[in-house]
Amino acid sequence: MAMNAGGIIVVNTETVPGKTITETLGVVTGSTVRAKNVFKDIGAGLKNVVGGELRAYTELLGESRDEALQRMVAEAQARGGNAVVNVRFATSAVTAGAAELFAYGTAVKLE
C-alpha cells in the first residue's frame, strides 16, 4: 500500500528525507465513519467462536483507512501542497457498530 497518490508524498516522519520543506500549509485531515454490514457481522460472529483473525473487519477497516488517507491527500492538494508530513492515525468508536477512522498531518511544499 504505497501511497504516492497524485505525486503527493505522504510520510509519518517530521521531514521528507533528502528534500527541504519550503513552506507549511497547515493541518489537513481526512476521516470516514463506517458501519459494519449486518451480514458480515454475523459471519464474524461465527468466526469469533473459535477465535483468530476476523477477516471481514480487517478488510473493512483497511478500506476505510485508505479512504480517510485519500481525503487528507485531496485536501493537501487543494491547498497547493505537494507532500504531507508527520501523518498520524486515530480510530474512535463513535456509536455502536460504527468506527471513525481519522488521518491527519501537515501539508507542506517541498522545493
Added chain:
Amino acid sequence: MAIEALITVLAFFGIAVVPILLIIIAGLVGGQIMKSMQNKLTEREQEIIQKYGKDTLSSLSMTAKREVSETGIVMASLVVGPNYWQQFVSKIQSLFGGTLNYYDQVIALGRNEAMQRLREAADTAGWDEVVNVRLETSKLTPMVSNKESNKAMELFAYGTGIRYS
C-alpha cells in the same frame, strides 16, 4: 400440554446448552488455530530476515545516514478476537484480578502479525526499510450496544517506507 412442554424443553436446550457447547468447541479448536497462526508467522518472519539480513522495521525517525531516493507511507492492520473459551476463562479470571493470560496471548500474536504484514507490505512496495513505525490498538464496538457481542480488537501498524539510492 405436550407441545408447550416440548417448546419449553427446546428453549432451555437452546439457551443453556448451545453456549456451553460453543465454549467447549472453541476450547478444542481454538488452541490449534492460534498455534498454526503462530507457526506460519514464525516462518514468514524468518523469510524476511533471510532476505534483508535484519529486521526491516524501526521506530526511529531515521536510521542510516544514507542518500534516500524515495519515501512513502506503509500501513498494515488486522482484527483479532479471543475465542469463546478464552473469553469464558478470562471472565472468571477477571473476578480475581491479575493477568489475563489469554488476552495477552491474542494481543501479542495479533500485534506480531500486524508488524509482519507491515514488513511484507514494504517488501511488496519495494521499500528497503520502514522507519518511524507506530503501533496502535483499538477496540471495535459491538453491533448491538446493550448486548455482549463480538469481542474484537484492531491492531494497526504504520510507518514510512524509504528507498536508498
